[in-house]
Amino acid sequence: MEEKTTEKKIIEYKPFIFKGNSREFFRIWIVNIALTILTLGIYSAWAKVRTNRYFYANTYLNNSNFEYNANPKRILAGRVIVVGLYGLFILFSQYLAMYHLAIGIFVIAILALPWLIRQAVSFKLRNTSYRNVPFRYIGKTRSFYYFFIINALLPILLIIIISVIIHIKLISAILIFLVSGYIYIKFKELIINNSYYGANGRFRFFGTIGEVYGIYLKIAGWLLIIGLLATICLAIVSEIIGNIEFLSEFIHKIKAQMDNPSQPFLVLFISILMTFIYLPIIFFQKGLSDAYHLNFVNNNTLLNNAHLKGDINPLKLAWISATNILAIILSLGLLYPWTKIRYFKYKLEHIYFRCSDYEQFKSLGYETGSALGEESIDFFDIDIGL
Numbered sequence: 001m002e003e004k005t006t007e008k009k010i011i012e013y014k015p016f017i018f019k020g021n022s023r024e025f026f027r028i029w030i031v032n033i034a035l036t037i038l039t040l041g042i043y044s045a046w047a048k049v050r051t052n053r054y055f056y057a058n059t060y061l062n063n064s065n066f067e068y069n070a071n072p073k074r075i076l077a078g079r080v081i082v083v084g085l086y087g088l089f090i091l092f093s094q095y096l097a098m099y100h101l102a103i104g105i106f107v108i109a110i111l112a113l114p115w116l117i118r119q120a121v122s123f124k125l126r127n128t129s130y131r132n133v134p135f136r137y138i139g140k141t142r143s144f145y146y147f148f149i150i151n152a153l154l155p156i157l158l159i160i161i162i163s164v165i166i167h168i169k170l171i172s173a174i175l176i177f178l179v180s181g182y183i184y185i186k187f188k189e190l191i192i193n194n195s196y197y198g199a200n201g202r203f204r205f206f207g208t209i210g211e212v213y214g215i216y217l218k219i220a221g222w223l224l225i226i227g228l229l230a231t232i233c234l235a236i237v238s239e240i241i242g243n244i245e246f247l248s249e250f251i252h253k254i255k256a257q258m259d260n261p262s263q264p265f266l267v268l269f270i271s272i273l274m275t276f277i278y279l280p281i282i283f284f285q286k287g288l289s290d291a292y293h294l295n296f297v298n299n300n301t302l303l304n305n306a307h308l309k310g311d312i313n314p315l316k317l318a319w320i321s322a323t324n325i326l327a328i329i330l331s332l333g334l335l336y337p338w339t340k341i342r343y344f345k346y347k348l349e350h351i352y353f354r355c356s357d358y359e360q361f362k363s364l365g366y367e368t369g370s371a372l373g374e375e376s377i378d379f380f381d382i383d384i385g386l
Contacts, residue, residue, distance in 0.1 A: 013309055013352035018345045020058035022338040028054055029337045045076035055344065056128065061353055069134070070127040085109065114144035121191060130197070133363040139194035151186040155179045181212040188297065197303060198361040207300035215292040222288055222314075226281065275329065280322040287321030288314045290347065298351055306355035312347060320346055 032047035049072045056068040085105060093102035118141050125135040159179060163172040185207060192205035291314035298310035324339035 011354050011356045013307075013354045014062050016348045016351050016353070017060040018055075018058055018341075018348045019060060020054060020341060020345075022341045025054060025341055026337040042076065045072040045079055048072070048075060059348060061130070062355075062358060064131050064358075067129045067132075068127060069129060070123070114148045115141050118144045121195075125195060131358065131361075133198040133201075133361050136196045136198075136364065137194055138196065139190060143190060143194070147186060147190050152183050155182065177213070177216065181209045181216065184212050185209050192297075192301060199364045201303050201361040204302045205297070205300060206302075207296055211296055211300070215296060218292060218314075219285065219288050222318075223285060226284065230281070276326070279325050279329070283325040284318045284322040287318030290321075291317040294347060294351070303353075303355070304360070306353065309352040309354070310350060311352075312350040317343075317346060 028050055032043070032050060035043040036047055049068065049070055052068040052070070056066040059066045089102050089105045089109075092098040092105070118137075118139060121139070122137040125137045128135050156179065159172065159175045162175060166172075188205050188207065192203045195203040197203070291312040295310035295312055295314075298308040301308045320343055324343055327335045327339055
């Protein structure tokens, strides 16, 4: 009797692919800026939709692209409300000295923050679709208030109380380190575990706090190395300058005038010098952080039984980030589209997805909802990316 052997099909990881380019995006970007200025900001909602649609439409997985379906009018309505409330807060606090009203607006904003973040997550997901199947979010508003009160506010208050009682900075720093990892994990669980693709595609996150602490230590370690290298380089440059007479005299003149604020050229020179030193370091750290966190989240997330994977090189993304900010400064902003494409493309094309059946995900149709939450988050620049 012949033995029947069954070959198990190996499902390979497929990379996300970005097909956009900086020339196309530059045209969109420059028109967006011009029309936003001409319309006194009104066109900014349409600019946001045009930008998102370009990036989504050029993002491919398994030969199918994503779509962004938000209505710019809904975004504009949310933006008007947010900007209006912020304007009233500035008016009452800075110009009319009506501090009780300003405090009232601030308190309302703080109390509404969990709801706003929940709305932002839901709005972004339900306006994103892949293969005509939209994403959706089922997390409840009360879950966000629970997170902010129990998982964020109480641990922070506990740290403050302990710091006041003990007065030992090292213990406070250790507690902040431990609590920040806990808050990060709980927030990711709240966002990812309540996200769905279609009717039956559920995301699940199983990252651990220990891995987050490992990320923090790796970032701190690289920054320590960068700091030591920068110190050594500055020492070498100083020694070289000290041995070159005219450069040495120039540096001495600058040092002699640093306490004189009436030297606008000197102030400008020092400001530019500090910009070229510190901004690349800040953006280098951003690239490191983005890479480590994206790899961590992707490597610990499932969509039903389908796996995500990230293999972004943290040092390469950090280098891209640091050189991007220098390119933006030196080009007076004109290279921004190129830097945005460069950064996004590298991140995206080092994320992979392994799925045996793309047809398993069924659509529940498209939903509509408030854009107020998302506009609030974007306006105050709070990152809630998955």
